Amino acid sequence: MEATTQDRIRQQVTETPVVLFMKGTPVFPQCGFSAAVVQILSHMGIKFKGIDVLSDPGVRQGIKEFSNWPTIPQLYIKGEFIGGCDIIREMFETGELKQLFEGKGVPVRA
Amino acid sequence: MAMDAAEIERLIKAALPDAQVTIEDLRGDGDHYAAHVVSGAFLGKSRVQQHQLVYQALGARMGGQLHALALQTSAPEE
Numbered sequence: 001m002e003a004t005t006q007d008r009i010r011q012q013v014t015e016t017p018v019v020l021f022m023k024g025t026p027v028f029p030q031c032g033f034s035a036a037v038v039q040i041l042s043h044m045g046i047k048f049k050g051i052d053v054l055s056d057p058g059v060r061q062g063i064k065e066f067s068n069w070p071t072i073p074q075l076y077i078k079g080e081f082i083g084g085c086d087i088i089r090e091m092f093e094t095g096e097l098k099q100l101f102e103g104k105g106v107p108v109r110a
Numbered sequence: 111m112a113m114d115a116a117e118i119e120r121l122i123k124a125a126l127p128d129a130q131v132t133i134e135d136l137r138g139d140g141d142h143y144a145a146h147v148v149s150g151a152f153l154g155k156s157r158v159q160q161h162q163l164v165y166q167a168l169g170a171r172m173g174g175q176l177h178a179l180a181l182q183t184s185a186p187e188e
Contacts, residue, residue: 069161069162070172083157083161085180086161087157090182
């Protein structure tokens, strides 16, 4: 039986602790907003999995329905949707992002 | 694909009538905006929920017609 896109997304965000749905890859982001979040995560030394929505139109649409959130990038920690670029940037600046990662047991370097 | 700043403000206020909306056209090209929205509707809500309210107000335009809207939301100061 073929899993639906929603099931597939749910599986992806629960089987890896930190998942970023983005345009392009962590090495070659295709959008400034995705690049900004990759930069923050890299700076913090967070190990994460990048999922390129440009290579999968089903996921590109499906992830927006999954989170009721219209834009990419989208960051998930332990299955929970944390936010898009603006929220991640704001949380990084206030130190909340570090607290959140640590609270969820994800090692942070910086 | 561009959208007028006044139209963005109108849509947000239609959904959140008490909202104070400040919109900045970041590049002067009618395509890259930053919006700061203050509304009592945000009280007690998480950032994700606050942004979702604004996205709902903008409907299908967000992510389509409106690619670049940097969003900042807050509840009114006590």
